[in-house]
Amino acid sequence: MAYRLLIRLAATAVGVVTVTSSFAQYPPVAPGFDIMLAEQVAGQKVFNTHCAACHGAEKSSPIGPSLHRIVGRPAASLHDFPYSEALRKSGLTWTEDNLRRWIANNAQLVPNTLMPHVSISDRAEQTYLIAYLKTF
Numbered sequence: 540m541a542y543r544l545l546i547r548l549a550a551t552a553v554g555v556v557t558v559t560s561s562f563a564q565y566p567p568v569a570p571g572f573d574i575m576l577a578e579q580v581a582g583q584k585v586f587n588t589h590c591a592a593c594h595g596a597e598k599s600s601p602i603g604p605s606l607h608r609i610v611g612r613p614a615a616s617l618h619d620f621p622y623s624e625a626l627r628k629s630g631l632t633w634t635e636d637n638l639r640r641w642i643a644n645n646a647q648l649v650p651n652t653l654m655p656h657v658s659i660s661d662r663a664e665q666t667y668l669i670a671y672l673k674t675f
């Protein structure tokens with residue numbers, strides 16, 4: 540009886556080892572998977588839904604300033620857009636952190652901004668959006 544149990548245990552152990560080692564043959568993500576690219580693609584969707592109506596990467600439009608090289612750019616620094624006084628006087632630089640705060644609640648970061656209220660509170664969505672803005 541005890542002998543049979545031992546055999547069974549041994550068989551189970553071999554099974555576990557086989558399964559574990561076959562897992563180890565695979566990398567954690569598929570080969571060629573680029574996490575940065577995946578974030579940018581996800582960010583593009585967020586941008587198209589929430590921002591594209593007013594913003595582009597090229598020239599400013601009458602309804603929104605261009606976001607060309609926005610990450611690291613000082614706020615209200617383009618000459619082809621009539622910014623609000625509030626944004627011009629904000630003294631902000633668009634670091635990733637400030638961009639996060641802006642897209643989470645722009646009116647809270649800069650009261651009286653001309654930009655209508657935006658509220659993207661999901662941290663992952665913010666991350667994707669910023670990854671996409673870096674491509675501008």
Ligand code: HEC
Binds near residue numbers: 602606623633654
């Ligand atoms: C309905 C139009 C509209 C939408 C939608 C919109 N914006 Fe804006 N955005 C503006 C306007 C207008 C300003 C200028 C604000 C001011 O002068 O106070 C602005 C300013 C900005 C600025 C500061 C630019 C600078 O040169 O300092 C950033 C960054 C920005 N928007 C990002 C976004 C992002 C990201 C989204 C989407 C989540 C978005 N905006 C959605 C109209 C819009």
